[in-house]
Amino acid sequence: MSAIGLHHVQVACPRGGEDAVRRFYAEGLGLVEVDKPEPLRGRGGLWLRGHDADGAVIAELHVGVEEPFAPARKAHPAFVLASPSDLDETGRRLAGLGFEVDHRERYTFPGYERLHAFDPHGNRVELLAPADG
Secondary structure, three states: OOOOOOOOOOEEEOOOOOHHHHHHHHHHHOOEEEEHHHHHHHOOOOOEEEEOOOOEEEEEEEEEOOOOOOOOOOOOEEEOOOOOHHHHHHHHHHHHHHHHHHEOOOOOOOOOEEEEEEEOOOOEEEEEOOOOO
């Protein structure tokens, strides 16, 4: 059997919800919006990527328009940050932008610290960082 990799994760938003999504994922998380391929642009939504220090793509998120829309409150993407201090900074930034941030599960995942946030349409997003020491 050959190796398998993950290309992207998709979450949904309601029609017209793209600007609010940009605020959360681009301004709040620091992902960069990229152009969707021409044949897919008419569907709405957007694509975002995260890059490492060398510019390599390390995360890709597609946001698709779904009608009727219902937020994913359990299923979720999980993004890895470099350190617990990055986790704290990102949580503060998201909260400062008005998004819900939940720290109750901070120490429940061995080897990591984490938090959960909710994008502007109520989709759950997990942020993890390797635990210090």
